[in-house]
Amino acid sequence: MKAYLVPFLVLACATQASAGNLVGNGDFEAGNTGFTSDYVHSPASGYDPGVYAVGASPKAWQGSFAAIGDHSSGAGNMLLVNGASDTTKNVWVSGEIAVSAGQDYFFEAFVASLYPSSPPMLTFLYSLDGGTAQELATLSNTLALGAWEGMSTSFNTGSATSVQLFLRNAQPAYSGNDFAVDDVYLGTTSIVNPGPVGGVPEPATWAMMLFGMGAVGGAMRRRKMKMPVSLA
Protein backbone atom coordinates (compact mmCIF):
# COMPACT_ATOMS: atom_id res chain seq x y z
CA MET A 1 0.00 0.00 0.00
CA LYS A 2 2.81 2.41 0.80
CA ALA A 3 4.16 2.03 -2.73
CA TYR A 4 0.94 3.64 -4.02
CA LEU A 5 0.53 6.15 -1.23
CA VAL A 6 3.90 7.86 -1.69
CA PRO A 7 3.45 8.91 -5.35
CA PHE A 8 -0.09 10.02 -4.52
CA LEU A 9 1.14 12.36 -1.79
CA VAL A 10 3.76 13.83 -4.12
CA LEU A 11 1.01 14.50 -6.65
CA ALA A 12 -1.21 16.13 -4.05
CA CYS A 13 1.56 18.42 -2.79
CA ALA A 14 1.44 20.37 -6.06
CA THR A 15 -1.99 21.73 -5.15
CA GLN A 16 -1.57 22.45 -1.45
CA ALA A 17 -0.66 26.10 -2.02
CA SER A 18 -4.36 26.81 -2.59
CA ALA A 19 -5.21 25.81 0.98
CA GLY A 20 -6.18 28.91 2.98
CA ASN A 21 -4.83 29.45 6.49
CA LEU A 22 -7.35 31.10 8.85
CA VAL A 23 -4.66 31.70 11.51
CA GLY A 24 -3.34 35.26 11.27
CA ASN A 25 0.49 35.42 11.34
CA GLY A 26 0.61 31.62 11.69
CA ASP A 27 3.98 31.76 9.90
CA PHE A 28 5.28 34.39 12.39
CA GLU A 29 6.63 36.52 9.56
CA ALA A 30 4.91 39.60 11.04
CA GLY A 31 6.78 39.15 14.35
CA ASN A 32 5.36 39.08 17.87
CA THR A 33 1.75 39.84 16.90
CA GLY A 34 -1.50 38.04 16.13
CA PHE A 35 -1.32 35.76 19.17
CA THR A 36 -0.94 35.87 22.96
CA SER A 37 1.07 33.69 25.37
CA ASP A 38 1.28 32.94 29.10
CA TYR A 39 5.04 32.74 28.60
CA VAL A 40 7.26 35.80 29.13
CA HIS A 41 8.32 37.59 25.95
CA SER A 42 12.12 37.69 26.07
CA PRO A 43 13.50 38.72 22.67
CA ALA A 44 17.07 39.21 23.94
CA SER A 45 17.68 35.85 25.64
CA GLY A 46 16.20 32.36 25.66
CA TYR A 47 18.16 31.15 28.66
CA ASP A 48 15.35 30.79 31.20
CA PRO A 49 12.48 28.27 31.15
CA GLY A 50 9.12 29.90 30.48
CA VAL A 51 10.22 32.51 27.93
CA TYR A 52 9.54 32.92 24.22
CA ALA A 53 10.54 35.09 21.28
CA VAL A 54 9.80 35.38 17.59
CA GLY A 55 12.94 35.24 15.49
CA ALA A 56 14.88 33.64 12.67
CA SER A 57 17.75 32.06 14.62
CA PRO A 58 17.33 29.74 17.63
CA LYS A 59 21.10 29.71 18.15
CA ALA A 60 21.30 33.51 18.28
CA TRP A 61 18.58 33.47 20.97
CA GLN A 62 20.27 30.77 23.06
CA GLY A 63 23.77 29.66 22.10
CA SER A 64 23.26 25.94 22.83
CA PHE A 65 20.10 25.63 20.70
CA ALA A 66 20.06 23.94 17.29
CA ALA A 67 20.98 26.16 14.34
CA ILE A 68 17.98 25.70 12.04
CA GLY A 69 16.00 27.89 9.66
CA ASP A 70 12.24 28.38 9.97
CA HIS A 71 9.73 25.97 8.41
CA SER A 72 8.00 28.45 6.09
CA SER A 73 10.95 29.34 3.87
CA GLY A 74 14.13 28.41 5.74
CA ALA A 75 14.95 32.08 6.25
CA GLY A 76 11.88 33.53 8.01
CA ASN A 77 10.64 33.82 11.57
CA MET A 78 9.48 31.11 13.94
CA LEU A 79 8.19 30.98 17.52
CA LEU A 80 11.14 30.17 19.82
CA VAL A 81 10.23 28.61 23.18
CA ASN A 82 12.14 27.60 26.30
CA GLY A 83 9.60 25.22 27.82
CA ALA A 84 8.22 25.81 31.32
CA SER A 85 7.62 23.08 33.91
CA ASP A 86 4.06 24.40 34.34
CA THR A 87 2.20 22.44 31.66
CA THR A 88 -1.02 24.44 32.14
CA LYS A 89 0.54 27.58 30.63
CA ASN A 90 -0.53 28.51 27.13
CA VAL A 91 2.47 28.70 24.81
CA TRP A 92 0.39 30.24 22.01
CA VAL A 93 -3.22 31.41 21.82
CA SER A 94 -4.97 32.66 18.69
CA GLY A 95 -7.57 35.38 18.53
CA GLU A 96 -11.21 34.51 17.85
CA ILE A 97 -11.42 33.05 14.35
CA ALA A 98 -14.67 33.06 12.35
CA VAL A 99 -15.55 29.59 11.07
CA SER A 100 -18.45 27.83 9.33
CA ALA A 101 -20.89 25.77 11.40
CA GLY A 102 -20.98 22.03 10.75
CA GLN A 103 -17.54 21.99 9.15
CA ASP A 104 -14.47 19.82 9.75
CA TYR A 105 -11.30 21.86 10.31
CA PHE A 106 -7.66 20.86 10.61
CA PHE A 107 -5.65 22.50 13.41
CA GLU A 108 -1.98 21.89 12.65
CA ALA A 109 1.52 23.16 13.37
CA PHE A 110 5.12 22.33 12.59
CA VAL A 111 7.41 21.78 15.57
CA ALA A 112 11.15 21.25 16.02
CA SER A 113 13.12 20.33 19.14
CA LEU A 114 16.02 22.74 19.77
CA TYR A 115 17.92 20.81 22.47
CA PRO A 116 18.97 17.13 22.66
CA SER A 117 17.03 16.31 25.84
CA SER A 118 13.33 16.38 26.76
CA PRO A 119 11.70 17.35 23.43
CA PRO A 120 8.31 19.06 23.64
CA MET A 121 4.90 17.37 23.77
CA LEU A 122 2.56 19.88 22.22
CA THR A 123 -1.05 19.82 23.34
CA PHE A 124 -3.60 21.14 20.84
CA LEU A 125 -6.79 22.64 22.33
CA TYR A 126 -9.73 24.57 20.93
CA SER A 127 -12.79 26.38 22.25
CA LEU A 128 -15.99 26.98 20.33
CA ASP A 129 -17.97 30.24 20.61
CA GLY A 130 -15.98 31.32 23.67
CA GLY A 131 -16.55 28.07 25.58
CA THR A 132 -14.13 26.06 27.71
CA ALA A 133 -10.94 24.95 25.97
CA GLN A 134 -11.06 21.26 25.08
CA GLU A 135 -8.03 19.08 24.37
CA LEU A 136 -7.75 17.56 20.91
CA ALA A 137 -4.46 15.70 21.37
CA THR A 138 -1.00 15.75 22.89
CA LEU A 139 1.50 14.87 20.23
CA SER A 140 5.03 13.39 20.20
CA ASN A 141 7.82 13.44 22.72
CA THR A 142 10.15 11.76 20.23
CA LEU A 143 11.12 14.70 18.01
CA ALA A 144 14.58 14.51 16.49
CA LEU A 145 16.85 17.46 17.28
CA GLY A 146 16.49 20.29 14.79
CA ALA A 147 14.05 18.52 12.42
CA TRP A 148 10.64 20.05 11.62
CA GLU A 149 7.73 17.68 12.13
CA GLY A 150 4.14 18.38 11.10
CA MET A 151 1.43 17.66 13.68
CA SER A 152 -2.21 17.39 12.69
CA THR A 153 -5.47 17.41 14.64
CA SER A 154 -9.03 17.99 13.47
CA PHE A 155 -12.45 18.83 14.87
CA ASN A 156 -15.98 19.66 13.77
CA THR A 157 -17.48 23.06 14.61
CA GLY A 158 -20.99 21.71 15.28
CA SER A 159 -23.25 24.74 15.67
CA ALA A 160 -20.38 27.14 16.48
CA THR A 161 -19.29 30.02 14.25
CA SER A 162 -16.09 31.05 16.03
CA VAL A 163 -13.12 29.14 17.41
CA GLN A 164 -10.08 29.98 19.51
CA LEU A 165 -6.96 27.80 19.31
CA PHE A 166 -4.44 27.00 22.04
CA LEU A 167 -1.01 25.31 22.12
CA ARG A 168 0.39 24.09 25.44
CA ASN A 169 3.41 21.92 26.25
CA ALA A 170 2.88 18.73 28.27
CA GLN A 171 6.64 18.19 28.67
CA PRO A 172 7.41 19.25 32.29
CA ALA A 173 11.21 18.88 32.22
CA TYR A 174 13.21 21.82 33.57
CA SER A 175 16.35 20.94 31.59
CA GLY A 176 16.13 20.74 27.83
CA ASN A 177 12.49 21.13 26.77
CA ASP A 178 13.30 23.78 24.17
CA PHE A 179 11.54 24.02 20.83
CA ALA A 180 10.38 26.05 17.86
CA VAL A 181 6.88 26.28 16.34
CA ASP A 182 6.04 27.52 12.84
CA ASP A 183 3.19 27.56 10.32
CA VAL A 184 0.36 27.18 12.83
CA TYR A 185 -2.62 26.41 10.64
CA LEU A 186 -6.41 26.21 10.64
CA GLY A 187 -8.19 25.24 7.45
CA THR A 188 -10.53 22.81 5.77
CA THR A 189 -7.73 20.88 4.08
CA SER A 190 -4.63 19.49 5.77
CA ILE A 191 -1.19 20.90 4.98
CA VAL A 192 0.51 18.17 7.03
CA ASN A 193 -1.25 15.33 5.18
CA PRO A 194 -2.42 17.06 1.99
CA GLY A 195 -5.22 15.41 0.04
CA PRO A 196 -6.61 16.22 -3.39
CA VAL A 197 -7.96 19.76 -3.54
CA GLY A 198 -8.92 21.39 -6.84
CA GLY A 199 -7.54 20.55 -10.24
CA VAL A 200 -8.58 17.80 -12.63
CA PRO A 201 -6.31 14.75 -12.64
CA GLU A 202 -5.12 13.17 -15.85
CA PRO A 203 -7.06 9.96 -16.70
CA ALA A 204 -3.94 7.87 -16.20
CA THR A 205 -3.70 9.00 -12.58
CA TRP A 206 -7.29 8.19 -11.63
CA ALA A 207 -6.66 4.66 -10.44
CA MET A 208 -3.80 5.83 -8.27
CA MET A 209 -5.82 8.82 -7.01
CA LEU A 210 -8.78 6.69 -6.01
CA PHE A 211 -6.58 4.18 -4.28
CA GLY A 212 -4.67 6.99 -2.56
CA MET A 213 -7.86 8.67 -1.37
CA GLY A 214 -8.94 5.45 0.28
CA ALA A 215 -5.57 4.99 1.94
CA VAL A 216 -5.39 8.58 3.17
CA GLY A 217 -9.00 8.53 4.31
CA GLY A 218 -8.34 5.37 6.26
CA ALA A 219 -5.29 6.92 7.90
CA MET A 220 -7.30 10.02 8.81
CA ARG A 221 -10.12 7.99 10.31
CA ARG A 222 -7.66 5.98 12.37
CA ARG A 223 -5.98 9.15 13.61
CA LYS A 224 -9.30 10.76 14.51
CA MET A 225 -10.27 7.69 16.49
CA LYS A 226 -7.19 8.16 18.66
CA MET A 227 -8.16 11.75 19.43
CA PRO A 228 -11.42 11.79 21.35
CA VAL A 229 -13.29 15.04 20.88
CA SER A 230 -15.98 15.92 23.38
CA LEU A 231 -18.33 18.63 22.15
CA ALA A 232 -19.90 20.86 24.78
Ligand SMILES: [Ca+2]
Ligand atom coordinates in the same frame (compact mmCIF):
# COMPACT_ATOMS: atom_id res chain seq x y z
CA1 LIG B 1 7.89 31.12 9.50
Ligand SMILES: [Ca+2]
Ligand atom coordinates in the same frame (compact mmCIF):
# COMPACT_ATOMS: atom_id res chain seq x y z
CA1 LIG C 1 14.95 24.68 28.55
